[in-house]
Amino acid sequence: MKDQSRLPRLSRVAVCGGTHGNELSGVYLVRELLKVKKKKKKEEEDEDGGAMSVLLVLSNPRAMQQCLRYIDTDLNRCFTHACLIGPTLDKTPYEMRRARELNAMLGPKGSAGAMDLICDLHNTTANMGLSLITYSDHDWICMHIFRHLQRQIPDTPVRYIHYDVTSKESYSLDSVGKHGFAMEVGPQPHGVVRSNIYTTMKSGVQYMLDWVHFFNSGVIFDGGFMDVFTVVKHIDYPRDGETHNITAAIHPQLQDRDFCLLRPGDPLFQTFSGETLRYTGSEPLYPFFINESAYYEKGIALCLARKRRVKIPSVRVQTEEEERQNEQRYTSEEEE
């Protein structure tokens, strides 16, 4: 690979909260940032132009209002190509409509007009610290942002999770932008705002915006190595054949041990009669989203990932000349 990657400026960034209406850090953080922005606008006649604009979005206002994850269907699964281009009818679920609105506002997904970077804020009941969740293991922008956060936030574990899914099949809000990730912070119960979790997320967003600003200003960020967790599979709870109710809970030795290696034979679940059920996979893997409340209905007790060391090149922003050349190439690709 090249030693240095020259990438287009990130002029338009979106920070989204309330994609799930009961994940409150993002809701309150976006509200607070909107307040600060409003106050700043009053105080300063001219917006200080700058190299970057930040759009603040509350993604699912109806769900936020009722403090629910969603009203009809999970908004953060509505951004596949197929969902976005479907017809909007009377019976179209609320979140499908909203996804199409958000796609028009922040996208359209896959086009030259889409946001340069989308950061979608989430909370989890799992003990995941701060996790950046993306679809790519070679998006140098996302990966450099991750590295920056990891260095700047020493007291919270910061990790990079990669879902190996094509752009067309990618289903979450962050996939609408040219670059994007979900910033997932936990553990926090849904419907609760914990000050330490809020502060972590606030720092995460601030450092991310700082990085983008430095990047746009021409700072060169050195390459190096980082750990990437690539999702392999998930495991459901054991369930009763008739009622479909779960018949075991996450084992006490696994509970809260996100990103601690799970080896074949390690305890997975504890049945209600006290029996230990063990991991029968052949490959040791890294568990995460352990006991996430919203995943019970999706049939997921935990997710499992492989960890690998990935080399990332140094990055710097393209010069204007390089950007023009790139645009021409993009246009001719589109025409093809």
Add this chain to the structure above:
Amino acid sequence: MSSFSSCQSVREARRVAIFGGTHGNELSGVTLVHLWMKNGTEIQRRGVETRPFITNPRAVEKCSRYVDTDLNRAFTPENLSAPADGQLPYEVLRAQEINRMFGPKGSPDAYDVIFDLHNTTSNMGCTLILESSKDHFNLQMINYIQKALAPASCLVLLNEHPLLKYSTARSVAKHPVGLEVGPQPQGVLRSNIFESMREILKHALDFIELFNEGVEFPPCSVPVFRVSERVDYPRDANGNIMAMVHPNLQDCDWEPLNPGDPMFQTFDGKTIRYQGSGTIYPTFINEAAYYEKQQAFVATRRETLSANAVRKA
């Protein structure tokens, strides 16, 4: 002054109910009751009929706290006597049904004991909730449970406050007992929390069995935390929350909060301090379900109750 307390005669506790799913997303109780409805061996005791029961099945199905209105606030005299028509909220109709099945509230036919199983997002550990400081049967049962669980702790919350007291599902029984175990997020089942609740109930049922066999329980003291007031989040003119529970207070249920101590932190980082006149013991700190009830925490004061000796009548 009398130097001895007489032994109180209390009727046998023959009919006991265990309520789960009063809030449909508090999963320890839902899971235990489902388990025991399938196989009730674990909760059987000599001389007691123990009935596990899901109080709010529609909320359990949706995994939400309630469908129309909070079932655990619905057992008011007005609701219980309201004419049952199609207009009543689901939980009010349900309260009437439960009152028929396990009450009527206040009558001699009511169930002797009801245990109502709850979880909280607050760091309250194992908590038993009492509605009366004068129910000596309950006080003795709690004393027994605490001794059986030691060194693990099980604290007692007493809500006898005329304004803050509320009409619970368990209040239908002669001896209502609330079990509150946390911290656990709504919609999540944590193994350790589940097992703790199970153990509390085991000892509670053991006590009832012993009591019904005629064992006399001598006078004892029961330290409690008495509810004194409800403290809301600071809110702006539109009613939106303006601050979060301060990191120094978060997870510190049952610990003293002194005047001047940090209480809340605004979203831009400023500290708001407790300005009361004396030390309070907050609990239900940052309970998810209480944001809509305007409650950041409940303030309590420490007290020691005296329980008379009790024996089966």
